[in-house]
Amino acid sequence: MLLIGAEDEEKWLAEGIAGVQHNAFYLHRALDSNNLRDALKYSAQMLSELRTSKLSPQKYYELYMRAFDELRILEMFFKDESKHGVSVVDLYELVQHAGNILPRLYLLCTVGSVYIKSKEAPAKELLQDLVEMCHGVQHPIRGLFLRSYLAQISRDKLLDIGSDYEGDADTVMDAVEFILENFTEMNKLWVRMQLEGPGRVREKREKERSALQELVGKNLHVLSQIEGVDLEIYKETVLPRVLEQVVNCKDDLSQYYLMDCIIQVFPDEYHLQTLEMLLAACPQVQPTVDIKTVLSRLMDRLSKYAASSADVLTEFLQVEAFTKLSNAIEKVIEVQVDMPAVGAITLYVSLLTFTLRVHPDRLDYVDQVLGACVKKLSSIPKLEDSRATKQVVALLSAPLEKYNDTVTALKISNYPRVMDHLDNGTNKVMAMVIIESIMKNNTCISTADKVEVLFELIKGLIKDLDSATDELDEEDFKDEQNSVAKLIHMLYNNEPEEMLKIICIVWKHTMAGGPKRLPFTVPSLVFSALRLVRQLQGQEGDIVGEEVPATPKKIFQLLSQMIEALSAVPSPELALRLYLQCAEAANGCDLEYVAYEFFTQVFVLYEEEIANSKAQVTAIHLIIGALQRMNVFSVENRDTLTHKTTGYSARLLKKPDQCRAVYACSHLFWVDGQDGIRDGERVLLCLKRALRIANAAQQMASIARDSSGPVTLFVEILNKYLYYFEKGNKQITAAAIQHLIELINTEMQGDSATSDAFLASTLRYIQFQKQRGGVMGAKFESIKL
């Protein structure tokens, strides 16, 4: 049997089909004239076409189907004794006169099926005879097809017999015995195909064999359809026999297919009750068999079954399904030494999935599975196989998905130990999965212990691991760190004490994160701490005098540590903002010196670290904003700070920036509110100074670009004037406003073409106020436009 050209094969098939058709023609004629002799002759000749060895299974199947169709017609003829006048008993002998075995047996099966149906002889004996006679065909393909024909043609009879409850149970057994026997023989033939021919066509042969697997599996399918096959029979006869065959055939393709077939074909309930038996076969199969897939499917089916109704769950417990599965997997892994890590892990994943579905309440089971996995992982070097790591990720993700509440997963002691076996990249991925799960489910992690565990789990994200020189994708890194930052917000406890602990722990962990991570994590943590501060602030009355560990002071100390760490990164701008936040919080807590300290830090940062002019502008405005809201400071302290601020404002690099900062500073002297500062004098000073600067800017612009610059600055200042005017600052007079408007108009004449929308709407506002009447209208009366 050498490699055959497809073309030749087509030709042979065509010849075979032609032969079948030719003889079928005469067969039909014989049937029409009720000529039994000719019918037998031509059917035998037709079937002789099936004796070919030249066709591949697929082609052979085509030929077989042609002949099969004809045989159905012949069967009808045999059935009708009035047509041929020979009793079925004689017919049964008559067809056996054929000299060639293959046509003889096809005919025998055909008559046999009629014979069984006629009930003139015990079905058992006939079936036994047929299945026995088929031994004569030892050629794998021909034998398989012959036996498949036998199975096919006897199928409906078997179903009748096997489901006939009126008879005793023996008839069921007869049918079962027959199928098992036929199955066994077919499997042997199937397996034997593998051994034929030279090794180099092995792959082709395997492909061919796969094409035939259904012929073998069909038997099991029929078995499952026989109603009479109850659990008892299945347990005592069917399964042991099938498994015996599976184990003994020592053929990987067959073992895999048949195991899978058993699992798919028979009811779940049977599997559950015979789990031990079924599983016992698993370690006995060839090492090359993909037993993990088989087991996975089994568990998959079982878990679906478990989910189908609550009643069956007790059965699972009764038969200790988990323990059995677990042991079986252990055994399989132990026996199949060469199984790659990915295989073992996949098995564990399946088991875990099963556990989670069937026994969601049994965390110890989950732990056990993970423990077993750790054992396996520790016996092999670090995972290199990407598929294996993927499986580990799946393994670890499963509990997270199942228990919407991630906290549950944190209780599993083996969880982190499994994670330890991942490489850095995967570890991070896993950590991300954990975080995502937490975020998705909005799980609040509320105890310090859990936080500790959690951070232990995601440490891949928190700090550089041993081999820190990984090429990092900037984008990914940002995503990761943002996730961590988000996560920090999920750590929350109402109890301040516990919360403080949580914060400390998080800080402990994040501190190790290094300059790249701190800018991401610290803000979250700071805000988390500030939230605690506010909470304490709310309860302040109650806790006075008590010995409480969680006081705002303490937190502020911690906070300044954190921010200090950040400024060392360096990330001064961020630190500055955070300081300001803290200062505000301190303000809320009435802790003047703390707030002052924070401001001091702010200024230090501003002076020492923030050199970029744009950053300076932003910083100044932030400072102004924050400072403006401060009410905790004493006059001197406040003076010091405002002084500093205005000083910095006036020293900004660009004139427009200076101008804007300065007029913003004016707000430092005018705070709305009950006991706000209303220092009109200094407000005016600021505004005037701003005007001066604006003028200077204007001049510089006209010199530099030979055009009068924007009047925007003036308009902005005008708005400030209006603001204070309305607020009732005595120092801001209508005259001053009038003056400013005129100034702007003069400036505008330079380029009348540009009509400034800002100015226009400002003027419109003045107009509106004038017309409004009342106190405000009177005030604005004197301003002329």
Next chain:
Amino acid sequence: MNYLVGAFKPPCNIFISFADGRSRKQVPLKKENGKTVMVALFQSQESIVGEVVIEPVHRKKVEHNGVKIELLGQIELYFDRGNFYDFTSLVRELDIPGELYERKTYPFEFSTVEMPYESYNGVNVRLRYILKVTISRNYVGNIVEYQEFVVRNYTPPPSINNIIKMEVGIEDCLHIEFEYSKSKYHLKDVIIGKIYFLLVRIKLKNMDLEIRYRESTGSGPNTYVETETLAKFELMDGAPVRGESIPIRLFLSPYELTPTYQNINNKFSVKYYLNLVLVDEEDRRYFKQQEITMYRLLETS
């Protein structure tokens, strides 16, 4: 013209018939010219009763030296053409010398005739039973008419009928054990058996069971042996593996077999053999031959 032809024809017609001719079983018999005719069937110890009718043609007078009927059992060896060995020869005188003018009927009877041998039509030999009517005449040739009939003898089922079981093989190559349920079969019997493959190291292609027939004639240096394969029955298709057992079921009825004949009148023997033939992929044949005994069982139907 017709008249002229008539001159060369025998002057009378002779008809031989059996008394129970209508009810007696008829069996086909192949004549020398290839045609098959139906003839009466007898067995040993039966009485052969009938009548001979002689009818002169055109009412011509037939002068004769007497009329007789003979019952002959003959063995004819083809290589020894013309030589008949009559192992049985019985004569009945039907008429004394005289003249025949008109149709005349002569009853005859051979009672309880010993016919130990069966009619047989072989390759080199023929055994037949004939009724021969002779009208002896002077000067001109005798007028002779033959009527052949067939004799079959039935045997009761043998009291001892052992199975044939044997292990054969080629060392380290092929070991099989075969088993035929009986060693003696009647003509419509079924051969049931099994072949176990104990060791298979060669690639077999198929296995056939052949029924071989061996006719030996003559004796001493003049022995002629003729072997023929009567049936070639495929038992197995493909290559078996160790431990397989292949069933045998061969119905003998479709084949034209005779009983085994052992040294019939020292002239010939007919023996049957079962030949198990295994063919490997290179078309090499391995075979083992076993003699079986065939016997004729009285058909009840």
